[in-house]
Amino acid sequence: MNRDEAKNILLLYRPGTADDADPQIAEALALAQRDVELARWFGEHCARQEVLRAKLRQIPVPAGLKEQIISEQAARRKDFDWRRLPALAAIAAAVVVSFVLITPWLQSLKSDNTLAVYQNRMVGTALRTYVMDLATNNSGSIRAYLGQNHAPADYVLPAPLEKVAVTGCAIESWQGMKVSMICFSTGKPLAPGEQGDLWLFVVDRAAVKNTPSAGPPRLARVNQLMTAVWTQGDKLYLLGTQGDEQTLRRYL
């Protein structure tokens, strides 16, 4: 093995790992101990590896991601408890008529596009460091932008929410459908990097299963946000903010 061959082999060497168990690497390492120039290159190479490794490991993980994964899974489990499948299947096999009757119900439970999963996904978007497609305080501009991009733009805001300052909007995706995300600022001081503290998501009602029928908003805590869900016309609305039920009701 010559010096260049050893360099090629040691290029894949990471200090502090089991790499030196590789016979080729072990041979190249032995050569580096005898060859001064190779030893110098190898020392620099190890330092470079450490720098690159350290920099890549500093990729920041968004706050709330873990909670979002866990809560979304909990929502899925709530929608469909897999442990019940054998029992349901047995009943269905034994009673064909019953099976026929419950099939549509089972299918609705199996799907991922249920309200609970939608709520979790949208709340996760609000909690993460999202990027607004349009930053503006002009609600007309927001509607125009959403309309131009074929996202829901003909939404109807509750009267108290009309009075809250908008900060911008983004277009999210749900089951291949566009979701309008409108960001508001309630006037409380925002944490650094935050672009709003109240978020409204509007999607076509048909894109989500188990939506509530028309009526007063349903309030529920999802992850770290208090949320309200309601339907109006062909739209499903989801409003979320950090705080309690009373805080959220001010905007409904």
Place this chain on the structure above:
Amino acid sequence: MADGVDFEGLVTCHYQPLYQFAFSLTRDEADACDLTQQTFCIWAAKGHQLRDETKVKTWLFTTLHREFLGARRKQVRFPHVELEQAAAELPVVSPTPLHQLDNAQVLAALAHLDEIYRAPVALFYLQDYSYLEIAGILEVPIGTVKSRLARGLDRLHQLLTGGSAIGSTAPRTDL
């Protein structure tokens, strides 16, 4: 069987490295979050089929990589390039000593690598996986992993410092 694996504990243990791997592949926070989340969803649905609990981590990384490739194929069919993404395709600028680079520059260089080199290089640095494990995750032969790593590392080094990691094409000035 991996039936007994506690979901919350599994997420706690692995979501960070999985996210970092996803981010190094996609360079987009939302896409990386979705990939990570999707990986755990698939685990919840199919993880019980895994017989050897010690392979959970590898299984998760393999699944994430498969999902990435699947999503990538769709994107290639319907390409949508935004300015920020296109910027990643531009050559990395003037040679800089490695220790002076920030994370964003290293990630930009990684993103500039051809896709077949990016995943092995990310696994190589992020997880200290052995070549055999990387081969298992990426589902390619170990020889392929080694050659992709060698080319990928050399290319990454060229992008970051302007010289080859081997030192034969340009004088070493870094570090």
